[in-house]
Amino acid sequence: MNPEKDFAPLTPNIVRALNDKLYEKRKVAALEIEKLVREFVAQNNTVQIKHVIQTLSQEFALSQHPHSRKGGLIGLAACSIALGKDSGLYLKELIEPVLTCFNDADSRLRYYACEALYNIVKVARGAVLPHFNVLFDGLSKLAADPDPNVKSGSELLDRLLKDIVTESNKFDLVSFIPLLRERIYSNNQYARQFIISWILVLESVPDINLLDYLPEILDGLFQILGDNGKEIRKMCEVVLGEFLKEIKKNPSSVKFAEMANILVIHCQTTDDLIQLTAMCWMREFIQLAGRVMLPYSSGILTAVLPCLAYDDRKKSIKEVANVCNQSLMKLVTPEDDEPDELRPGQRQAEPAPDDALPKQEGTASGEAMVGVTSALPPGLTHSTERAPVTLHLDGIVQVLNCHLSDTAIGMMTRIAVLKWLYHLYIKTPRKMFRHTDSLFPILLQTLSDESDEVILKDLEVLAEIASSPAGQTDDPGPLDGPDLRASHSELQVPTPGRAGLLNTSGTKGLECSPSTPTMNSYFYKFMINLLKRFSSERKLLEVRGPFIIRSLCLLLNAENIFHSMADILLREEDLKFASTMVHALNTILLTSTELFQLRNQLKDLKTLESQNLFCCLYRSWCHNPVTTVSLCFLTQNYRHAYDLIQKFGDLEVTVDFLAEVDKLVQLIECPIFTYLRLQLLDVKNNPYLIKALYGLLMLLPQSSAFQLLSHRLQCVPNPELLQTEDSLKAAPKSQKADSPSIDYAELLQHFEKVQNKHLEVRHQRSGRGDHLDRRVVL
Numbered sequence: 001m002n003p004e005k006d007f008a009p010l011t012p013n014i015v016r017a018l019n020d021k022l023y024e025k026r027k028v029a030a031l032e033i034e035k036l037v038r039e040f041v042a043q044n045n046t047v048q049i050k051h052v053i054q055t056l057s058q059e060f061a062l063s064q065h066p067h068s069r070k071g072g073l074i075g076l077a078a079c080s081i082a083l084g085k086d087s088g089l090y091l092k093e094l095i096e097p098v099l100t101c102f103n104d105a106d107s108r109l110r111y112y113a114c115e116a117l118y119n120i121v122k123v124a125r126g127a128v129l130p131h132f133n134v135l136f137d138g139l140s141k142l143a144a145d146p147d148p149n150v151k152s153g154s155e156l157l158d159r160l161l162k163d164i165v166t167e168s169n170k171f172d173l174v175s176f177i178p179l180l181r182e183r184i185y186s187n188n189q190y191a192r193q194f195i196i197s198w199i200l201v202l203e204s205v206p207d208i209n210l211l212d213y214l215p216e217i218l219d220g221l222f223q224i225l226g227d228n229g230k231e232i233r234k235m236c237e238v239v240l241g242e243f244l245k246e247i248k249k250n251p252s253s254v255k256f257a258e259m260a261n262i263l264v265i266h267c268q269t270t271d272d273l274i275q276l277t278a279m280c281w282m283r284e285f286i287q288l289a290g291r292v293m294l295p296y297s298s299g300i301l302t303a304v305l306p307c308l309a310y311d312d313r314k315k316s317i318k319e320v321a322n323v324c325n326q327s328l329m330k331l332v333t334p335e336d337d338e339p340d341e342l343r344p345g346q347r348q349a350e351p352a353p354d355d356a357l358p359k360q361e362g363t364a365s366g367e368a369m370v371g372v373t374s375a376l377p378p379g380l381t382h383s384t385e386r387a388p389v390t391l392h393l394d395g396i397v398q399v400l401n402c403h404l405s406d407t408a409i410g411m412m413t414r415i416a417v418l419k420w421l422y423h424l425y426i427k428t429p430r431k432m433f434r435h436t437d438s439l440f441p442i443l444l445q446t447l448s449d450e451s452d453e454v455i456l457k458d459l460e461v462l463a464e465i466a467s468s469p470a471g472q473t474d475d476p477g478p479l480d481g482p483d484l485r486a487s488h489s490e491l492q493v494p495t496p497g498r499a500g501l502l503n504t505s506g507t508k509g510l511e512c513s514p515s516t517p518t519m520n521s522y523f524y525k526f527m528i529n530l531l532k533r534f535s536s537e538r539k540l541l542e543v544r545g546p547f548i549i550r551s552l553c554l555l556l557n558a559e560n561i562f563h564s565m566a567d568i569l570l571r572e573e574d575l576k577f578a579s580t581m582v583h584a585l586n587t588i589l590l591t592s593t594e595l596f597q598l599r600n601q602l603k604d605l606k607t608l609e610s611q612n613l614f615c616c617l618y619r620s621w622c623h624n625p626v627t628t629v630s631l632c633f634l635t636q637n638y639r640h641a642y643d644l645i646q647k648f649g650d651l652e653v654t655v656d657f658l659a660e661v662d663k664l665v666q667l668i669e670c671p672i673f674t675y676l677r678l679q680l681l682d683v684k685n686n687p688y689l690i691k692a693l694y695g696l697l698m699l700l701p702q703s704s705a706f707q708l709l710s711h712r713l714q715c716v717p718n719p720e721l722l723q724t725e726d727s728l729k730a731a732p733k734s735q736k737a738d739s740p741s742i743d744y745a746e747l748l749q750h751f752e753k754v755q756n757k758h759l760e761v762r763h764q765r766s767g768r769g770d771h772l773d774r775r776v777v778l
Helices: 012-018 023-042 048-061 066-101 107-142 148-166 173-183 187-206 212-224 230-249 255-264 272-309 312-330 393-405 411-427 436-448 452-468 486-490 496-503 521-536 537-541 545-555 558-570 575-591 593-604 608-621 625-634 638-650 655-667 671-679 687-699 705-714 725-729 746-766
Strands: 372-375 387-392
Touching: 012 066, 012 148, 023 048, 023 066, 048 066, 048 230, 048 411, 066 107, 107 173, 107 486, 148 187, 148 558, 173 187, 173 212, 173 436, 187 212, 187 372, 212 230, 212 255, 212 608, 230 387, 230 687, 230 705, 255 393, 255 558, 272 312, 272 387, 272 411, 312 411, 372 625, 387 452, 393 436, 411 436, 411 452, 411 705, 436 521, 452 545, 486 537, 521 537, 521 558, 521 575, 545 558, 545 593, 558 593, 558 625, 575 593, 575 655, 575 746, 593 608, 593 625, 608 625, 608 638, 608 746, 625 655, 625 746, 638 687, 638 746, 655 671, 655 687, 655 705, 687 705, 687 725
Parallel strands: none
Antiparallel strands: 372 387
């Protein structure tokens, strides 16, 4: 510093003292400056006051010499003290040079800067609020200062500034929020602690409504919640807890929509505390905002669904996620299925909010969906309530499809996805059927899932697709496999006018595919693809086939299922699969409690519908000779059963064939055929039943099944011993006549034709060397 330079009105003694390295001498100089400025204040000499402040700022506080900077800082503080209430007129000139010294490399000088600014703020009090942003910016940097003395000084200044803000009603929150939003993303532990402490203070001031600006800082708060320091995490939890309490008290002033995607992002984090907190917020948002959250459904589901598969280690997150999922599902109503044109005054749908999310979160493609007035809880009158709420079904279906396709996803998540699909098909069937063609393959694939519960939920969805009136279309889309459109069109409700079909030759019985009015165009497509899957995945048929078919018989009409499958199998080119599938269906028909009503319908063949069904089943059952006989036993067509067994002598008898005869003998001894065994008492009226059973006996080798059936037939009484005096006088009864409307001769010809095809196929395989000859010599 140039000693000859004029620093008036500062005297040379003051200048020398300000430049001294000793603090005591600089303090004496500060007292002289305070006295000098007081005189100027008394004289109202603003020119000299400004000149003193400018000199202390430019020549000392911003000097290159460290001692001069220290002198300038204490001098500026002295000016502020001398000015008193009038210091507010000169705050900019007083504060700026001090804040510049906050960045000084010398820690002692940074401490003196804190001390000087403390004195300036203490005097000015509320007058410093217009300069709050620059003060806050400077303090946020000092909060992370490595020097403990500097940090201690900054904390004193921080507490003073908080007191001023708390007692004032002139705090400019609008201009402060951008700075807070910027500083909240600091990674420094102390800076984060400083930010959180200020948010707590601002939240506690009644005149400051920080809730309006929560969307600006919510993401940063969740970032801080993941800090390594336990104290900071605890402080952040408290802040978020206070905000959530205020949201519950004043939902009408909450900008739910602006914070939805923020919560979606943090619900997917790997940090347990962040994820649990975000999920709790999401739960409250869904319950408080109601349908306002619907446009963000795809993002919410992306975050929530994986959590449903968590184990007990994350039980709390799983439970909250489940509540979120259930609450969101309840928001979807039948109103969401109404076309836009039915809603007068409906505004054009805006782009889906989910578009702001990453693609893997299932963004909506902007399909025009219905807008529904928000059904918000009482007291919620936010502006979004008056705006139409759109359910973006495209994005939701994309997310559900993605999760269902992921084989690594947990069982509970897959079940939740299927429950969502079922719910959407119930509530919004017309709009959901736009997505059925894309969902259908993955729903069929899910039938191979390891969990029975998943398969059952999957079948519920497929059954709803197959039975919903909304799915009735003229063209259900391309059908896999052979051209079956003709048969598909025949799946209709039987009419009396079609009775003559049974007595016609060729295709009689095939056209009479009874179907309830609720079956739609997807039903037959479902049956075709299900059989195709059984054909390509034989283990699925073996392990889960009975479970799947029995469950479908409960969910849909059992007669429709058996009739349609029989129709399809009649045209099956893979004869070995057709035989296997017929055997499986026959076993289910004869043994499952779910098919009790269908068995009773077939037992007597009293109605036209039951006769139609018998003809349809019979033609497909011909792929397996033994199952054909069992169907005749079930329907009490004993004479035809005897005729069939007579044809067995022309068939190739293999070990598999004899094994099936063995199983049929076992079935005859089961409760399902109790009526058949009782009919053995009426020898006179059931001669063909006895002949058929003896025919089976003659087919069997000496085995346990042979002994079982032999013992049963030995119990058949002598008809002469059963005759009474009254019965001798009575006219002889004829045996139970076959149904006159069924052409049994034609059915027998069909049986021979099918078996000839099977024989040709076996011979072809034998010629290629890929067939193991399992014939046995009788």
